[in-house]
Amino acid sequence: MGRFENVATLARPFAGAVALDLACGSGRTTRALLAADPRTVHAVDVGSTLDDDLLLDGRVRAHIADLDDLPLDDGTADVAVSLNAVEHLADAGAHLSEVHRVLRRGGTAVLAHSDWDTALFTSDDDALTRTLLDRFVAHAPAGGSPTDGFAGRKLLRHAARSAFTVESVHSWADPHRRFDEGSVAWKVATGVLAAVADEPQLAARAAGWIEGLRRSAAAGEFLFTVTDVAVVLRKD
Numbered sequence: 001m002g003r004f005e006n007v008a009t010l011a012r013p014f015a016g017a018v019a020l021d022l023a024c025g026s027g028r029t030t031r032a033l034l035a036a037d038p039r040t041v042h043a044v045d046v047g048s049t050l051d052d053d054l055l056l057d058g059r060v061r062a063h064i065a066d067l068d069d070l071p072l073d074d075g076t077a078d079v080a081v082s083l084n085a086v087e088h089l090a091d092a093g094a095h096l097s098e099v100h101r102v103l104r105r106g107g108t109a110v111l112a113h114s115d116w117d118t119a120l121f122t123s124d125d126d127a128l129t130r131t132l133l134d135r136f137v138a139h140a141p142a143g144g145s146p147t148d149g150f151a152g153r154k155l156l157r158h159a160a161r162s163a164f165t166v167e168s169v170h171s172w173a174d175p176h177r178r179f180d181e182g183s184v185a186w187k188v189a190t191g192v193l194a195a196v197a198d199e200p201q202l203a204a205r206a207a208g209w210i211e212g213l214r215r216s217a218a219a220g221e222f223l224f225t226v227t228d229v230a231v232v233l234r235k236d
């Protein structure tokens with residue numbers, strides 16, 4: 001199972017459930033939640049991001065809304081997943097309060113995040129990889145939402161300060177061997193390039209680093225992983 005199936009499974013969706021995919025993006029978690037045949041998946045994002053086929057699925061309701069002000073009534077959801085959202089939020093506590101409000105008693109929420117500082121790339125130059133990753137996790141894109149390369153390891157802290165009971169904590173790393181355009185490793189490497197764009201010398205070395213990753217993937221030697229953390233929360 002990959003990241004999206006893992007978080008959906010931990011939320012324990014069931015046939016007929018009302019499920020939430022919070023910060024749904026293109027809807028990869030929504031897709032995984034649908035495998036349990038819920039009555040509805042409310043897919044919430046601040047942007048209009050959901051894939052077209054999910055918009056056409058009668059079980060999916062798309063909402064354009066902020067995660068600290070969910071367009072749902074109190075106690076109306078059975079399960080909720082928030083994946084790779086908190087690094088974009090000014091107040092993770094306000095987000096968790098909202099999730100707690102809209103869940104029914106006994107409902108489950110999964111708060112999950114990749115911890116980007118743990119990203120692993122097979123490369124010929126390990127020292128350069130470390131330098132580039134350090135820049136990547138410290139990088140706040142100009143005009144973009146805040147990011148936190150250490151968000152995964154902080155989830156339990158957010159959970160402990162919320163009204164939820166922490167049921168369990170999980171962590172895993174998915175191995176990815178592809179480095180073609182659109183692959184997960186490619187997207188992270190693109191973020192690395194953006195992070196060093198203002199440093200011409202390092203940017204040139206990063207371009208060479210990416211060529212090295214390409215060669216390594218072509219030779220079948222490439223590996224990328226990042227640690228994901230998921231906290232399973234229960235509303236008592």
Ligand SMILES: C[S@@+](CC[C@H](N)C(=O)[O-])C[C@H]1O[C@@H](n2cnc3c(N)ncnc32)[C@H](O)[C@@H]1O
Binds near residue numbers: 024068085
């Ligand atoms: C890194 S993406 C994760 C998407 C999806 N959960 C996934 O893992 O594929 C972060 C998402 O959070 C959304 N987002 C950022 N800030 C938000 C906010 N305040 N309220 C709702 N969504 C937000 C973005 O639009 C984006 O789709």
